[in-house]
Amino acid sequence: MYPWKSILSLDTQTKRPKYLQITDNVIKEVSAGRLQPGQKLPGTRMMAELLELNRKTVILAFDELLAQGWLEVIPSSGTFISKHLPVTKHHKIENNGFEKASGVPDLQNDFGFIPSYLPKSPTAIIMDGGSPDPRLAPIDWLYKESRSLVKSSRMAQKLLAYDGVQGDAILTKTLAKYLSETRGLSVSEKNIMITNGSQMGIFLASNSLIKTNDVVVVGSTSYDAAEWTFQYCGSKIHRITVDEEGINTDHLADLCQVQKVKIVYITPHHHFPTTVTLSNKRRMHLLQLSIKFGFTILEDDYDFDFHYKSNSILPLASLNSSGQVIYIGSFSKVFAPNLRIGYLVAHEHTIEILCRLRRIIDRQGDHLMQHVLAEAIQSGELNRHLKKTLHIYRQRRDNLVRLLNKHLREFVEFEISEGGMAIWVRFKGISLVSLKPVINKMGLYMDIDKDLAKDHNSLRMGFASLDEEEQERAILILVKAIGQLSS
Amino acid sequence: MYPWKSILSLDTQTKRPKYLQITDNVIKEVSAGRLQPGQKLPGTRMMAELLELNRKTVILAFDELLAQGWLEVIPSSGTFISKHLPVTKHHKIENNGFEKASGVPDLQNDFGFIPSYLPKSPTAIIMDGGSPDPRLAPIDWLYKESRSLVKSSRMAQKLLAYDGVQGDAILTKTLAKYLSETRGLSVSEKNIMITNGSQMGIFLASNSLIKTNDVVVVGSTSYDAAEWTFQYCGSKIHRITVDEEGINTDHLADLCQVQKVKIVYITPHHHFPTTVTLSNKRRMHLLQLSIKFGFTILEDDYDFDFHYKSNSILPLASLNSSGQVIYIGSFSKVFAPNLRIGYLVAHEHTIEILCRLRRIIDRQGDHLMQHVLAEAIQSGELNRHLKKTLHIYRQRRDNLVRLLNKHLREFVEFEISEGGMAIWVRFKGISLVSLKPVINKMGLYMDIDKDLAKDHNSLRMGFASLDEEEQERAILILVKAIGQLSS
Missing domain, CATH: 3.40.640.10 (Type I PLP-dependent aspartate aminotransferase-like (Major domain))
Structure with a gap:
């Protein structure tokens, strides 16, 4: 006897209806070549007993498989896996799924020059390279x-x-x-x-x-x-x-x-x-x-x-x-x-x-x-919003300038930006490349570009998306990290 | 005297402030080489008279041009077009604008195999090739x-x-x-x-x-x-x-x-x-x-x-x-x-x-x-919506089938689609290519693909996005157009 119970086993965790789970499993067994064209199935009453399911569920599953052409009924003989399906010999189709797939498509282009995005902790402070504050929009x-x-x-x-x-x-x-x-x-x-x-x-x-x-x-x-x-x-x-x-x-x-x-x-x-x-x-x-x-x-x-x-x-x-x-x-x-x-x-x-x-x-x-x-x-509405944010961003720029001068005077050099949402800051006596992992561990992310950090030891410090209190928290983390690295 | 009044003429239709219009015009004149570096400007009082404007407007414009570096003030001598700008000789920069530009960029790829979109009249009935009805979403x-x-x-x-x-x-x-x-x-x-x-x-x-x-x-x-x-x-x-x-x-x-x-x-x-x-x-x-x-x-x-x-x-x-x-x-x-x-x-x-x-x-x-x-x-919410639309789209499919059988039986051949949002309809005795301009003129747009119409005289008739009354209007226009072409 074919091991119906184990092969067609149902997942109780999913919302997918039971009869469709039976349908899915029969299709996968046929595709994998474990159920062969022409093979006879137990009657619905017997199958229901074997699977410990209501017979109605089995009938629904068989109806679906008949409608989709996977099964055929031969009068006064029974229900069979359709003979019109190709017999799988050399190339078995296993349902490994996307996660466990044995191979992947052969890609011509991997765009390796574009870095992948690394997700950030949701509780981190992010001082970006110059983005607006959506909370003001x-x-x-x-x-x-x-x-x-x-x-x-x-x-x-x-x-x-x-x-x-x-x-x-x-x-x-x-x-x-x-x-x-x-x-x-x-x-x-x-x-x-x-x-x-x-x-x-x-x-x-x-x-x-x-x-x-x-x-x-x-x-x-x-x-x-x-x-x-x-x-x-x-x-x-x-x-x-x-x-x-x-x-x-x-x-x-x-x-x-x-x-x-x-x-x-x-x-x-x-x-x-x-x-x-x-x-x-x-x-x-x-x-x-x-x-x-x-x-x-x-x-x-x-x-x-x-x-x-x-x-x-x-x-x-x-x-x-x-x-x-x-x-x-x-x-x-x-x-x-x-x-x-x-x-x-x-x-x-x-x-x-x-x-x-x-x-x-x-x-x-x-x-x-x-x-x-x-x-x-x-x-x-756009103009009102622009006037408002221009004013707020200017204040935030001035606040970041104040914080940099107050807390990091000996480590940074910068010009006050005439516009935009970021200050271009050069670091002295401390390497941004070594600073990056330390601040990340402390929950601060900054827009430290690998090449700009290496060649110029500089970064864009965005002042628009953080309010004055958030800016201060960010700068104090920076001060602490520099203290750790310098000691 | 430089023809200040005609050169710096203002547009009364635009919302752009007058002082910025003066600013824009001076920049364009300098760029076009008609105002030369070192050229002296009239004083603000004189300029205000020449332009028939309030002197404050002219002062604002001069301040802006000074801040942007287009003008310089030489003490006890006057205001001049900045000497630090390059003198335009061979290549004049005219403000022709994008519409009247004398040349266009030399494009390597024109993607000529992708047809351009042609806008449709807003009052037209559009029987698409199988799109959903956003009104149901x-x-x-x-x-x-x-x-x-x-x-x-x-x-x-x-x-x-x-x-x-x-x-x-x-x-x-x-x-x-x-x-x-x-x-x-x-x-x-x-x-x-x-x-x-x-x-x-x-x-x-x-x-x-x-x-x-x-x-x-x-x-x-x-x-x-x-x-x-x-x-x-x-x-x-x-x-x-x-x-x-x-x-x-x-x-x-x-x-x-x-x-x-x-x-x-x-x-x-x-x-x-x-x-x-x-x-x-x-x-x-x-x-x-x-x-x-x-x-x-x-x-x-x-x-x-x-x-x-x-x-x-x-x-x-x-x-x-x-x-x-x-x-x-x-x-x-x-x-x-x-x-x-x-x-x-x-x-x-x-x-x-x-x-x-x-x-x-x-x-x-x-x-x-x-x-x-x-x-x-x-x-x-998604499932509820799917159930609802599946039901409505099936009715609309059946309605389109009914309309085709009732009004166009001798001109069309089709199978009833088992799914999706369109019926694939082959036309007989009438050419879709010649039908297209006629129905468009009558305010009906259908998804008549040039190649499919030529090779198969067929098209996809979408039934999902039009309700039964709209479908009927579309089919009756089609009947009328076929009548015109056949007579």
Whole structure:
């Protein structure tokens, strides 16, 4: 007798109905070749006794297996494993599951240059490299508006169905006006596509612009996730020096004389990671070079809205004379990182092509939230939020400066950032690489980049996402860790 | 005298403050080389008269330009355009804007094989190729939950900040249990990553698996957006026949004898576009072949939750014995297309690598909505919704069948779909290619794919997203259009 009881054993912990568990198990036994096509099954009464189950459960299971074609009934003879299934001989199909699988797919690309994310303890203090504080965002307003929008069945049908790849039409239109008013960009809705944060803008532009071995120029220190994207696209990365005026355009001019450059990637407002603002002289020079040498300027303006010294400086894209600038911005830095809404501004033809690529990446973004964001712009909600956070972030910047001067004066050097959400801090007499594991153990995580720590012993200390009390706790942990390491 | 009034003319239509408009205009004039470094400006009183503005506005503008370094004050001499700016000679920077740009970036890839999206009239009836009806989704519940979650400042800090690339940890954990209970998948949270809909799963897997000229096998009719993705990755696409049992695995076996195959892409439940279910015999054969010939099965199970004949059929991934299956599913088909939450199930090592790629595409998805989705699973809200829609969609399928038989009997041939959200309808005696512009003009859009219409004169008629009255309106327009074309 086939060991029905042990083979078809049921799991009492799962919510899956018993009859479906029997179904599953029969299918797996057949697939593994342990139940063979043509094999006769006990009747439902007998099977129910063997499995110690209600007969009704067995009948349901048999009905399901018959409907799915795994069993067949031969009149006045009984129920059999279907003869139409292939006999498994050489390649047994065991249900090892994904965890215990004996092999894994042979992957051509392992993207080894992109580091894996390491989860952090939920009780840790995280001093990030310059992110906003989501607790200040009008999230309640955003979700209240979302809810009230989809209460209309017509809006639900429109905003929750598939729609244009380019983004919600109201948002692209509203943004065209907004970008003209705030950034001096001369654009229409045809020049704008909505992305999932600025990272997707970088990904889309890079994939379309770059062919293998094309040269992309970045600063000697630069934004790592942008560099990984250029590397993914097969480009060669050239670095030019960065000083207190931003990237050195004279060095770029020298490079362009000997080397065809495809893209210059910049974060002029403010340079990542050092936070300096690209000077007017360099801005003009860069635009002139892009026309002379025919490269594209990829302007990642993630920090535009946060400038504390003067008004924010107009993007290079506001002087876009020959379509040589692709401009990238984001609302993730304005409201909250998880609100994955950014935008890319370019020539209409470029937008059309990038939408094609977007189509196969994830089809579209969240059009409902995009619609609500357009309302936030139109109603002034965005502006109120910007004014409020600009004020609070400036206070938090000053507080972090005060704490650094008070507690860590002999160990740190920094310039007070004119904008953004982080201070670029160089450590002296203590190595960030050795500091990192010590502070992590004490429950503090900081944005210590392996390369920046090694080459510059520096890091970005974000001041926006922690309030003054949290900043103090973070700095005191840092003081304690340095004390331990120095003793 | 420099023509200050015309050069610095203000736009009265914009919300941008007047002093910033003056600032913008001076910067643009300098950049264009029309205002030269060293040039003297009129005093603020004189300038205010020239521009017919309040002197305070001019003072604010000059202060801003001084702060930004465009102007310099030479004591007892006056205010000048800064001498430290480069003189523009050969390459003038005109503010043509993005719309009128004289050139566009030289794009290496135009993704010409991916068609552009054409916007539809908002008053049109859209009979899609098989999408859910968002009006039936518990959207109000989802947004109510989102709102109540982020009212806690601790949850806001966690769910609205940057988090793991793999997705919200509660959702991956909840899904592991859910996929085991509903689909017999033997998985832990390490085998799961959350994606933006199934399309992103296809994109991630393809990019990692495929190198140029690798062979990907699809059905002779197949899902177009998956094919575009394989093409983007540089693969060679081979087609094998599809019949009433799904893709023909005997033909696949023959192909594998002469050709190394990297991926077999399938939608076994139900085949796209023809809606047939892959038979048990073929399922087992396919799994055996994948082990023998070492190819990966990319199982796109977009339709799993909607099967009307028997219970839904277990995925091939439930019999995953050697990690040869990558499984893709989505909640976009369950709730609403705009809810961009899908998942990919694979070996832990594969998940880790795909997360690296995801990091540079868009950093992460919407973790707040993912968290709410985990609650929908745990609280039974998802199950209630599935039961309700399964019932309604079956009725809508039967209604569409009735309408087709009543009004179009002589023009159509079809099998009643066992599941999913569409009927695969072949047209006779009338060409879909010529029908398309006629129905569009009458305000009806249908999912008429150029190739499928040309080669098979067939289309998928989605029955889920339109109620019975809307279906009738759509069919009557179709009848009218056919009448016009036939006369």
